[in-house]
Amino acid sequence: MAAALHDTPSAIRLDGAFHIAIAQGIGNSVLTHLMAASYEQRLSPFFERFSVHFEGPRTWRLALAEHGAIRDAIAEGDPSAAREAMRHHLTESQRRFSENFTPDPN
Structure with a gap:
């Protein structure tokens, strides 16, 4: 990736x-x-x-880092950390997606 x-x-x-x-x-x-x-x-x-409108090198770099945290937790056999890393990734993915549809306050 x-x-x-x-x-x-x-x-x-x-x-x-x-x-x-x-x-x-x-x-x-x-x-x-x-x-x-x-x-x-x-x-x-x-x-x-x-x-x-919402995906590009910046967002893919962030997703890649989040995937790394998930991968590492799985490799370490830590289901709690894997679950939390996946939760974080999905939350951040949704935030990145939706921030492009929020009116700029300025």
């Missing part, structure tokens, strides 16, 4: 692969299918045009 920071379609595919691998790793087939379907939609022409 680090090599794809300037290539949003590739970053989306790699981001999806990360989340799908985690869902597969916990054995949750419903979550795995949901993640796969979500990322399939993210690669649609509509979303591709839409995503230029």
Whole structure:
């Protein structure tokens, strides 16, 4: 994913692969299918045009760092830390997405 920071379609595919691998790793087939379907939609022409407004090298760098924290917690066998790192990542992803739709107070 680090090599794809300037290539949003590739970053989306790699981001999806990360989340799908985690869902597969916990054995949750419903979550795995949901993640796969979500990322399939993210690669649609509509979303591709839409995503230029809120995704780019800065947001992918942040997501990559958050993925690293999740990966490290999983590798250390620390489910509490992995859960908290994933919660943080999802919260921050939502914040990054929605901040582009909040009126600028200035």
